[in-house]
Amino acid sequence: MTIVHDTVPAAPAAGTAAPYSHSARRARKETSTAYFFMAPYLLLFTAFVLAPIALGVWMSLHTWDLTLPNHPWAGLHNYTELFTGPSTVREPFWRSMRASATFTVLSVPLLIAVPLAVALVMNGRFPGRNAFRAVYFAPYVLGVAVISICWRYLLDGNIGVLNHYLGALGLPSDIAWTTSLPAAWIALVGVTVWWTLGFNAVILLAGLQDIPGDLYEAARIDGAGAWHRFRHVTLPGLRPVLQFVTVNTLIASANMYGQSLLITGGAPGNATRTAIVYIADTGLQNFDAGHASAMSFTLTVCLGLLSAAVFLVLRNREA
Numbered sequence: 001m002t003i004v005h006d007t008v009p010a011a012p013a014a015g016t017a018a019p020y021s022h023s024a025r026r027a028r029k030e031t032s033t034a035y036f037f038m039a040p041y042l043l044l045f046t047a048f049v050l051a052p053i054a055l056g057v058w059m060s061l062h063t064w065d066l067t068l069p070n071h072p073w074a075g076l077h078n079y080t081e082l083f084t085g086p087s088t089v090r091e092p093f094w095r096s097m098r099a100s101a102t103f104t105v106l107s108v109p110l111l112i113a114v115p116l117a118v119a120l121v122m123n124g125r126f127p128g129r130n131a132f133r134a135v136y137f138a139p140y141v142l143g144v145a146v147i148s149i150c151w152r153y154l155l156d157g158n159i160g161v162l163n164h165y166l167g168a169l170g171l172p173s174d175i176a177w178t179t180s181l182p183a184a185w186i187a188l189v190g191v192t193v194w195w196t197l198g199f200n201a202v203i204l205l206a207g208l209q210d211i212p213g214d215l216y217e218a219a220r221i222d223g224a225g226a227w228h229r230f231r232h233v234t235l236p237g238l239r240p241v242l243q244f245v246t247v248n249t250l251i252a253s254a255n256m257y258g259q260s261l262l263i264t265g266g267a268p269g270n271a272t273r274t275a276i277v278y279i280a281d282t283g284l285q286n287f288d289a290g291h292a293s294a295m296s297f298t299l300t301v302c303l304g305l306l307s308a309a310v311f312l313v314l315r316n317r318e319a
Contacts, residue, residue: 060293067287078294089282089291095270096278097299099260103274104253106189111249112242114193115200120234122201123208133205137198144195144258151191152178152263178264184272188259196252200245207241208234243314247307254303275299 060078062071081087082094122133139147154161155177167173177187211234219229235242257276260266266273275295283292 056293056296059289060297062290064290064293065287066283066289071290074290078290079298081291082294082298089288089295092270092278093275093295096273096275097302099270099272100254100256100275100299102185103188103256103260103272104250106185107192107253107256108246108249110189110193111197111200111253112246115197115245116204118197118201119204119208122205133202136201139195140198142195145262147191147195148258148262151187155187155263179267181268181271184264184267188256188263188272191263192253192256192259200249203245204238204241207238211237239314243311246310246314250306250310251303254299254306 059071061073061075063074063078064071082090118136122129122136153159157163157174157176157179160177162177163173163175166175175183177183215233215237216229219233224232255276256274257280260272260274260277264272266277270278276299279292279295279299282295283289
């Protein structure tokens with residue numbers, strides 16, 4: 001006869017904790033520590049990012065006059081006025097959006113191509129390389145107000161240094177750089193490229209230095225020239241960096257504010273008044289925060305769609 005004995009698992013010894021309980025307590029402690037260190041950032045992010053976004057959405061759904069105590073509910077009326085029907089804000093808003101689009105189309109290609117060329121030069125080895133890098137990055141540390149006011153005087157049609165030197169070279173010296181088209185766009189784009197190319201150049205330089213040198217050596221052994229090495233080694237290696245630089249430059253150009261306000265003042269007429277300038281005027285000068293908020297979120301959606309398109313175009317298809 002076979003006797004089967006029931007076996008009972010031995011209980012943990014007295015004074016010892018189960019391994020699972022110890023691991024759980026340790027995980028909870030680590031999580032609490034992480035949230036403790038994240039708390040200051042989360043508070044600031046909530047106070048200065050999430051809360052303003054929520055308030056902006058709420059304001060865009062109301063007739064929100066900053067000078068009046070009551071803010072009647074308007075629903076989507078502020079948005080529909082931007083697209084359909086007679087409205088005092090529809091035509092000026094889309095004119096300013098067209099100005100932002102014009103500046104973006106003109107500036108973004110230059111703010112990618114010129115910094116890339118500068119980064120390729122800075123990536124080489126030659127005497128004075130560090131000084132060369134500093135010269136190109138130096139303007140970026142200055143504020144937009146300093147840059148704009150300085151160039152406002154340099155581009156002045158009467159006393160500007162630029163027209164003076166153009167006349168000395170026998171070129172037209174009466175160009176109204178800040179009050180005529182297309183000179184105003186040339187001035188705004190030129191100043192912005194000169195001012196900000198250093199930032200993009202530094203980012204692209206970091207990307208170039210991350211490309212393994214073995215790839216270039218293999219390409220040379222295979223007989224690839226400079227253009228083929230650039231096309232088949234440099235550009236594929238820079239794809240993630242170019243994606244970041246393009247999206248960042250696109251957003252910054254579409255949000256151009258200080259140059260338009262301080263250099264041209266939106267002139268001639270309102271041809272160079274960008275969307276951000278018009279939104280600020282609507283909200284802060286006309287006290288119409290409802291329409292200004294609706295315009296801001298409309299611009300945000302447009303930029304989101306453009307950014308998504310850039311990611312789709314520059315995505316790694318092989319991956």
